Amino acid sequence: MNPNVSEVLGEKAYAQLEEIPEKVDIVDVFRRSEAVPEIVDAAIHIGARAVWMQEGVSHEAAAAKARRAGLLVVMDTCILKFHHRLLAKARK
Numbered sequence: 001m002n003p004n005v006s007e008v009l010g011e012k013a014y015a016q017l018e019e020i021p022e023k024v025d026i027v028d029v030f031r032r033s034e035a036v037p038e039i040v041d042a043a044i045h046i047g048a049r050a051v052w053m054q055e056g057v058s059h060e061a062a063a064a065k066a067r068r069a070g071l072l073v074v075m076d077t078c079i080l081k082f083h084h085r086l087l088a089k090a091r092k
Contacts (some may be wrong), residue, residue: 008061
């Protein structure tokens, strides 16, 4: 979802989560923290399984709402760095 562009790296971008035709598992948030409540509401609405807020992004009230709705919530963590840490542990 990107409200500012229609295409990213050759892939269609959607202005709203509700426009995405496929099932969304993880909503990865690269927006300012004040945008998180609206994104969490949309993630709950579409039945996403998780909301992941990138480094520097957090919103405690929205996170609590997402958790109450049954979503996994991660805040202030880069998903790529987390993935690399998991891979490094798996290789040991």
